[in-house]
Amino acid sequence: MLSMLRTIWTVLLHLFRRPITVQYPEEKPYLPPRYRGRIILSRDPDGDERCVGCYLCSAACPVDCIALQAGERPDGRRYPEFFRINFSRCIFCGLCEEACPTYAIQLTPDFELCDYNRQNLVYEKEDLLINGPGKYPGYNFYRVAGLAVSGKEKGASENEDKPVDVKSLLP
């Protein structure tokens, strides 16, 4: 008897509390920037795609929902010839973002990915690539890597000396 009355009292008190739920979809909840939602591919500060096709995201993916093919442009830059994420399989764990050495793949706070047709959840590179650097505005992998690409010769990366003159015997 006593417990029933206590329950009714608790429920009555809750009538005067502020609600936690929001009127979704009219009202959107706040999600922090690091929320793990829809995956995007970002570009470096110079506007070129960041992904170098290293396959680390696809290797890290626990549900194997990323497939890509690395290619090389005539100027020496590596890029993904195709890049496909099957969002109907993705579990938004963020391991791909963690594995990415170039900050190319990032998870965004957009979680509204529902579709009536599963086939529509297969995203290609054109669907994934955005026009900005995402969460990491300053980083450009090719300014750090030792690989020469057009516009950056050998020895022009950060923290690199000029190429050695092999024919010189000076110390």
Add this chain to the structure above:
Amino acid sequence: MATIYVDDRPYEVDPAKNLLEECLSKGLDLPYFCWHPALGSVGACRQCAVKQYRDENDQRGRIVMACMTPAMDGARISIRDKDAVQFRAGIIELLMSNHPHDCPVCDEGGECHLQDMTVMTGHNYRGYRFGKRTFTNQQLGPFINHEMNRCITCYRCVRYYRDYAGGKDLDAFASHNHVYFGRHEDGALENEFSGNLVEICPTGVFTDKTLKQHYTRKWDLQTAPSVCAHCSLGCNTIAGERYGQLRRILNRYNAQVNGYFLCDRGRFGYGFVNGDRRLRQPRLLQDGESRPVSGAEALKRTALLLGRQSRVIGIGSPRASVEANFALRTLVGSRNFFSGMAPGEEHLVARMLHVLRGAGVRTPSLCEVESADAVLVLGEDVTQTAPLLALAIRQAVKQAPRRQAMQLRIPRWDDAALNEVMQQQKGPLYIATPAGTRLDEAATQCFRGAPDDVARLGFAVARALDATAPPVRGLSREERAAVQAIAGALRKAERPVVVSGSGCGSEAVVDAAAQVARALGGAGTANLCFTAAECNSFGLGLLNAMGTAEAFQRVADGLVDTVVVLENDLYRRVGRASVEAMLASAHVVAIDHSATDTVAGAEVAFPSGTFAETEGTMVNNEGRAQRFYQVFVPQGEVKPAWSWLGELAQAAGRTELTGLRSPDDLLAALGRAVAAFEGLPERVAGASFRVNGEKVPRLSPRASGRTAVSANVNVHEPKPPEDPDSPLAFTMEGYPQQPPSPLITRFWAPGWNSVQSLNKFQAEVGGALAGGDPGMRLIEPVANGAAAYTDEIPPAFRRRAGEFLVVPLHHIFGSDEQSAVAPAVAQRSPGPYAALSPEDAQTLGVQDGEFVEIELDGGMFQLPALLMSSMTVGVLGVPVGIGSLRGVDLPARSRCRRV
């Protein structure tokens, strides 16, 4: 045997080895860079530091390099000692201080020895604040990509390339921390074994350029044990596929065959599998027009041609597996089965098999050739026809000087000290060929002459070795001196080897080689090594097929209605006129993986699988039967040749192939039908073979993209393909640990992602694979019986005015039918030419590059003259398989004139 103590645990070791080798053999992890089991130790990288103690009471110990310290009895060392651990971490930090931030864009990433060793030592943060040293790269040709920034100066590349493979054009330049490994200028690496730099380099300085064009990480490749299909040596390979394309070939260690290395033809010749010349759909020829049709339609048409009343013959192929050839033989009957080899080659293969199965000789494995201490090469340009045999011979010439050096009590693994004592000395190697070869530079003496003269030299050597052998008359003084020198060297040697083969097309040369081997005596010692033209020449030879010429004769006589041609481009075997006559007068059904000229002319053509898409057995030059396994499921209606033959038989209502539905069935039937293959079916890991009840996976556990690869076509993932024909699975599921040696799909061990993980698969470092090396020898000499000498010694070669003896010259890049189509190999292939000695050129009045016309087999061929100072006078060399000169049996006499 000696006992050493590693971290206070006793281990039984071989005192002739060093501590590093023995630690790795015992399964202990000890990082290293500059040491390689095939190259020995130099102690350059300082990475394998361990602490050695005087005795059990010694608490301080001292740091030594494991690779430079013999595994002496009672040695006490510690790998886990704090100082040693710190020392190794410090060394790797030094090595890494200039290493670029490249791993994501480096082709070595994920299978990099430097990555593995860095993780093993625990180094993870660069403490050096200053700039990184950089280098500019070089263009090293179509095979190898150069990225010098990644170098850690271990010197393995130049030690391999110069000391082991005999290359000249790769060296170390500059000094101190500017040491640069490259060529003196941009250009393709000349050595035929340059591809091994990919596996020798512990990091990504030298990487596979053909892989770069369709780059895939090691963990994503679907791999299966395979056997190289580009020459008769049958090197073991690991072929890797991704997205329906064959993407690279890696070496698969087999201590008896190829050891640690492959040649560039084998490594980079896989491009034909992905090429646009592939046949992927059956084709029908109607009104002179070839059009693609469905398999059912093609089978319906063929059923009429193969019916019971029809007289059918089959032409096999030396590049098709034993199973496919046997399926055809069973379908048409052994009296209607023809070998499909060029008539001259066929004759030679039969001859070589006859010799090897006779008394008094035994054929060595490549490994045994490596340990030979005197070599005589008769008539064969081994670098071009059987490249890895040339690499083995290059090791053999080091045997005699090394033995001398080891008398100074220098251990075998101490490479720098041995080299210092040996001083480029070479053991006895004698080469007798019609033209100069790449191996000449390693030879003690070379002899130039027409094939008959080469044979005469061989016969004379046999006579000098054994007075009961028939004498050779009319030798010149120089020849007699050469004969005495060769015979003396062979007699003195403990393990002499005679190398010959079908390369110069002369039966006399093969007989002469056999004669020398017999004269050397000592039955049971492996002393006669033959090479043949193609990957399964010896396997086909063991099937006792009828001669190819007879097939054409039967067609010409009107005794044949239908010819089934198995994976064979007949235009390469016999003259154009004969093939066209056959295509015109009989119904030709061709089964092949590429659209060859024969396929284009055939009435019906069926697409078969290449070595990567089928399973089968090939027999190499040693008589070693080796299984290659399917790597991936091909696109289109591509099926194994034996499978098409089965369907053909069924469609035509024939019962010969009923019940032979898999390679295992065919092999079992073959074991019963042909005595030479007896016992083989039991030795092969067939489809029902399981390890712990499980199949062996072709994919690594880390293979990626399973739910996305085909999602663009259909989001519902297809079931992975099943493989009813082999103990391997097309998935990552299956036995997770090391499979038995014939089924090794990749070399990987925990903490060892690179090919260096091989040491975990060997019973002992540098020795056989755990569980024994795969393959079974089918050719053994008869145990007893007297070796009979032949006295059919050809007369000396005499030139005739205005006439030349045309001999075939082989090329590692271009002469093999399949690899010649691969884009990388095609870039290195020479154009057509007619090689002449300068004297002959002068007589004819031609300059280098001017055209000459030769008449062969009724056809006229115009070829640019190539002046070759090493060419025998009166002999003219033409490249095999290059240009329009095909299907001509060489050597042949020909008139030649300037155009």
